[in-house]
């Protein structure tokens with residue numbers, strides 16, 4: 001029986017459509033995950049949901065225990081991870097409200113515990129990360145979105161910044177020169193940790209705002225929240241189609 005993990009980001013602390021079966025608070029060798037795991041069914045499929053920033057939403061991106069989160073999902077029996085990720089849009093196709101399924105990433109974070117492979121090792125392990133997202137899972141997300149009548153961008157380079165502050169316009173200009181289309185704060189080390197545990201991982205990015213310097217004036221939390229409310233509702237539609245497929 002397959003069990004798909006959903007990691008909910010900013011704007012998705014609970015998955016209202018899930019018929020909840022049970023909640024479980026797991027301990028891991030890396031400490032406590034951000035929230036209890038919620039197990040349930042949606043459109044006939046089993047899911048386990050984790051609120052990345054905690055429930056209520058209190059953990060900033062650099063304080064999230066990514067290792068505990070990914071470990072707990074693996075321990076719970078998840079065989080794939082779909083991450084919802086609020087992002088800023090850099091590329092011109094990535095305006096507020098847009099959904100996108102990135103195909104590549106660049107990690108600009110620092111100081112985050114980013115590997116399971118560091119203590120009591122028999123040998124040093126370097127995972128392959130050439131293609132950071134599961135192509136199979138990416139295709140399923142894109143097909144599900146289109147079946148739900150949602151427009152979605154297939155691909156994009158996700159740049160992960162440290163946060164919690166938003167970026168400067170110059171930082172975004174540099175990221176654009178680097179080839180980034182989207183900017184978020186939580187995609188790494190999450191994606192790499194999933195790979196270390198052999199968990200297929202893909203992200204659905206929900207564009208909350210134009211990244212710094214790409215839109216008019218300052219970025220406000222009110223703007224972010226407004227676009228996220230709509231984008232996350234679209235993501236839940238996508239997920240329902242995914243469950244039915």
Ligand code: HPA
Nearest residue numbers: 086087088183184185211
């Ligand atoms: N930058 C980084 N992360 C984000 C942004 C942004 O502009 N918007 C939502 N998450």
